[in-house]
Amino acid sequence: MSDPDAYIALISSLPGSERLFVAKQPPLSRLRLDRRLKALTPEDAQVLKVMEHALSWNEYDMDVTDAQAVERCKKALADIPQPSLRSVFQERMDLRTAVAALRLRGHGGSPPAGAFGFGRWSRHIPANWGDPDFRLSVPMPWIKEARQLLEAEDPLGLERLLLSVSHKQLKRHAGRHLFDFEAVAIYVLIWNIFDRWAQSNAQDAAIRFEKLAQQAMANVADFDFERVSA
Template sequence: MPGPDAYIALVSSLPSSERLFVAKQPPLSELRLRKRLTALDEDDAKTLRRIENVLNWASYDARAEISDVVKRARSLLHDLPHPTLRAVVADRMDLRTAIAALRMRRDGMSAPTGRWGFGKWTGHIAANWSDPTFRLDAPLPWLREAGTLLEAGDALGLERHLLEVAFRQLQRHGGMHHFDFEAVVIYVLKWNLFDRWAASDAQAAARRFAQLSDDALQDFPDLMLEGGTG
């Protein structure tokens, strides 16, 4: 079982994760990150995997509903002994519940009933369904901009905004941990945000390039016929 010194060495070996949206790529490759994480205690490694599986959208089926996500989060929190990590998971799930509500309302759905989401705001959201921010401007100040971006159909802008919110949440919780297991988890979750933004930005750039190409070709409808495919 690794001792405290092993975790100090692990955290010290990880490059800074403070430049989200400035750096073009994550601060180290996934291969190198996972190799360094082999220093974790076996139980801690399993806990990290569970947290990642709950918080990473890639681990869900594309048709997964908020109820499926909530069920997995509650199971994790039941087993998670670390108060800071419980708060990390709860904060991210509160974010997802609020965003799910914005999407539901945008799609014309009525206020949900019963245990439809996660956290302390579900009843409040349902009771204030017609308010643009569900009257949560004070506790969730990021929600108004998220709603504006969603209504505008700015998918990339919304993605960036939510990743920034999640990053600030991790920054806040990480201030109390520097060379322990919690610090490792928070680093990995930040890395996942980096990786997700890099992928989103690349996909958006590809879509923009394709759109520009399509727009240009509209003015030259015979171009492909004349030039062939090469």
């Protein structure tokens, strides 16, 4: 059981920042952030560790295979009891599934048989493979721009867009939590987005996205994310 006063003190000690893509670094160092996170209970600290590992942009850079990504997602969902944090996780997986499908199709890939990737659109996407945006432009208004950036071979622009979308999603969830563990977890995930952008450059982004394009999660068609998350 967490101490409400301790969590209020923790949240109050975390500096805010709205200057994504403007600030050259996160509002505090990872070392200082980790010191503050020592106020978490062991149970909450473990949930945060699971989420960071599963959602980390760095963890998916170069060598993570599709099978490893699937297993990571399955385990993460089983270890995240908070409904709001599960929603955060699922939204990020929806984003990655859509972008992976755009990459796969852009490299000449055929529509996968059955489900593709993770989340609620895993069957919708193959069924709408011929539509430029998989008929997702309403629930995912950013997808047209993502497709255009992929077609323009602008990996840094695409990374900026995806980080921005993820940031907005997290800020929406943050508005529903003030001084609880969920607020802390969302803050850390936002911190990771700031840190990722601070480390980004065009050459690394190009290498990263080409590697992901080659993988494109094409071999996870039999994975039913909805069944796992039930």
